[in-house]
Amino acid sequence: MALSSSFKADLTCSVCLDLFEDPVLTRCEHTFCRRCLLEFWNQQRRNICPICRKICPSDNLPRNRALAGVIDSLRKEQDAQVCPRHEQKRVLFCRDDQELICCQCRDSQEHFSHKIIDMKEAMAEHRAEIENTLRSLQDRRTKCDGLKTKSEKYLTRLQExxxxxxxxxxxxxxxLHVYLNDEESCLIQQVRQEERESSRKLQNMTEELYQELSALRNNIQEIERQMKDNVLNLKGLKDIQVRLARTLPTPVLIMHKVPFGKFSGPMEYRVWKRLRKLLDTVPAAVTLDPETAHPNLIISADRTSLRLADTHQAQDVCSKISLEPCVLASEGYSSGTHYWEVEVSGDRWALGVSSRSAVRNGRVSLTPQNGNWPLTFRNGTYECFYPLHSQPATGKPERIGVFLNLERGYLSFYDAADMSHIFTVPSKSSEQLYPCFVPPTSGKTMSLSHSL
Structure with a gap:
């Protein structure tokens, strides 16, 4: 690489008159090789700038990183133009070995019989190839820059x-923690209150029984004394008989009134039942809209189940190009989060969300490009077309949960038996989205669940 005299001067140390080696910057903003500057200071016995003669502290010599980078790149380029074996400039091109060589290499045994041409002639011959390669590299760099920008963008979105x-x-x-802690504290307080009240009753009864025992002991002793002394006291005997006729208090009656069942039984289930009232997302009461149904579908009177009337007319569900017989829900959503569950059976069915414009005469194309985001099931495998992927079902699905989050723009499917995740797909649409149902081709029923 030929350097202009002015550019070379900018890269040359004023002390050694050669390219900078480990360039450092003085306080007066002049640049020198570190070794040259230290040797100059040692000779002068004082730390002065070789150019302007200003005093320079020896502990403040930052490396000129920008200049060092330029010189390193320049040296690498110059080294590539010098033959490492003979230390001569490479000015020739060997067509046989497709490499630059120096004049001494040309005369060596290695290249003696090879076809050698001048480097400028080789450059002219290969200019088109070099320019095409350069354009390809520039195009690839542009693509890499775009992918890098997208990657950084997605990384930020992922972190958010x-x-x-x-x-x-x-x-x-x-x-949930607040509710459970409050529920726990409330139940414990009720148990303790019940314990205090029942304990007070039992203590009062115990005191009564203690007094009764004392009276009985006295009566027994009195009767035994009278029998021993042959003394008859009928009035006292009548009083004792009246006392014996009284019913003794029993702890069983008190314990029977303690509400053991209130504080035992299926405690977790009872709490869960109450906890449902706090849930933001519970199965919505979705109903079917008969006006959107295909003529071959039978909708129940309560609009909560559907099936195919004639299975011979059913096409292959999960086909990416066919239009499948379907029905939409009456309820459409344009914001918020929504969850519903569907009881499924058989094979070759689909469900998800769809826009009204995607439905044509009761049929729908099962692709996001057509405004439909479905989960399909056939041959024991779940399929989703955005992007196209599939996974085997762990068992025979019986109930599928569908969660639509319009605030964040995604649709998720779950096996509602244990809420295990199946798929999550983007579902952004400018239209309202409606729950959409394609029943099994076997004619089995698909039903909407309205309770947990």
């Missing part, structure tokens, strides 16, 4: 999503 999800989890469990 993780923080939002973490906050949502904490808020949800905080609410």
């Amino acid at each position: 999503w993780a923080r939002q999800t973490e906050s949502q989890i904490k808020n949800s469990f905080r609410k």
Whole structure:
């Protein structure tokens, strides 16, 4: 690489008159090789700038990193143009070995019989190839820059999503913790109150029984004395008989009134029943809209179940190009979060969300490109078309949970038996989205669940 005299002067140390080696910057903003500057100071016996003669502290010599980088790149380029074996400039091109060589290499045994041309001639011959390669590299760099930008963007979105999800989890469990702690404290207070009241009754009864025992001992002793002395006291005997006719207090009656069942039994289930009132997301009471149903579908009177009337007319559900017989729900959503559950059976069914414009005469194309986001099931495998992927079902699904989060723009599917996750897909739409149902091709029923 040929350097202009002015550019070379900028890269040359004024002490050694060569390219900078480990360039450092003085306080007066002049640059020298570190070794040259230290040797100059040692010769002068004082720390002065070789150019302006100003005093320079020896403990303040920062490395000129920008200049060092330029010189390193320049040296690498110059080294590539010098033959490492003969230390001569490479000015020739060996066509056989496709490499630059020096004049001494040309005369060596290694290249003696090879076709050698001048480097400028080789550059002219290969200019088109070099320019094409350069353009390819520039295009690849542009693509890499775009991918890097997207990667950084997605990384930021991922971090934001993780923080939002973490906050949502904490808020949800905080609410559950508060409720459970309050419920626990309330039940414990009720148990303690019941213990105090029942204990007081039992203590009063114990005192009565103690007094009764004392009276009985006295009566027994009195009768035994009278029998021994042949003394007859009929009035006293009548009083004793009246006392014996009284019913003794019994702890069984008190214990029978203690509400053991209130504080035992299926405690977790009872608490869960009450906890449902706090849940933001519970199965919605979704109903079917007969006006959107395909003529081959039979909708129940309460609009909560559907099935195919004629299975011979059913097409292959889960086909990406066919239109499947379907029905939409009466309820449409444009904001918020919504959850519903569907009881499924058989094979070759689909469910998810759809826009009204995606339904044509009671049929729908099972692709997001057509405004439909479905989960399909066939041959023991779940399938989702955005993006296209599939996974085997762990068992025969009986109830599927569908969660639509329009605030964050995604749709999730779960096996409602244990709430294990199946798929989550993006579901952003400018239209209202409606729950959509395609029943099994076997004619079995698909039903909407309205209770846990």
